[in-house]
Amino acid sequence: MPRRKREPVETVDYTDPEGNVLTLRQSLSSRTIRKLNKPHRKDAASSEDVWARRNEMLFEYLAVNWEISGLPLDDQKMLIGRYRMADSGEKQWVRETIDRHVERFLPELVE
Numbered sequence: 001m002p003r004r005k006r007e008p009v010e011t012v013d014y015t016d017p018e019g020n021v022l023t024l025r026q027s028l029s030s031r032t033i034r035k036l037n038k039p040h041r042k043d044a045a046s047s048e049d050v051w052a053r054r055n056e057m058l059f060e061y062l063a064v065n066w067e068i069s070g071l072p073l074d075d076q077k078m079l080i081g082r083y084r085m086a087d088s089g090e091k092q093w094v095r096e097t098i099d100r101h102v103e104r105f106l107p108e109l110v111e
Helices: 030-037 047-062 076-085 088-105
Strands: 011-015 021-025 063-068 071-073
Touching (some): 011 088, 021 047, 021 088, 030 047, 047 063, 047 088, 063 076, 071 076
Antiparallel strands (some): 011 021, 021 063, 063 071
16 A cells, blocks of 8 residues: 655754754644653653653654755654764754754643
8 A cells, every 4th residue: 555645744954063954843733742742651760761752752753854964864763763873962952952943833842
């Protein structure tokens, strides 16, 4: 069965100090917003684990493209894999960028 075509989404590009570009979608479905706002089970993980998983989920749902050193990544599996391999400086920049993005475009996700 062929994959259904998705409507293009509105995005915003953010450039880090090295010139890499992270492209984030401006909106999410109400279902996805509910899923992200759902309280996570804290009995199964430390609060740090819960925080890290939420950040990863935000990246997974918002990231559309991440161009690093001129190499564009737009496949979801490649994007999340690259995020998991990012060094602490890259992860911090991504988290801060997503935080600013969420405040601006998706205030219903602000904790």
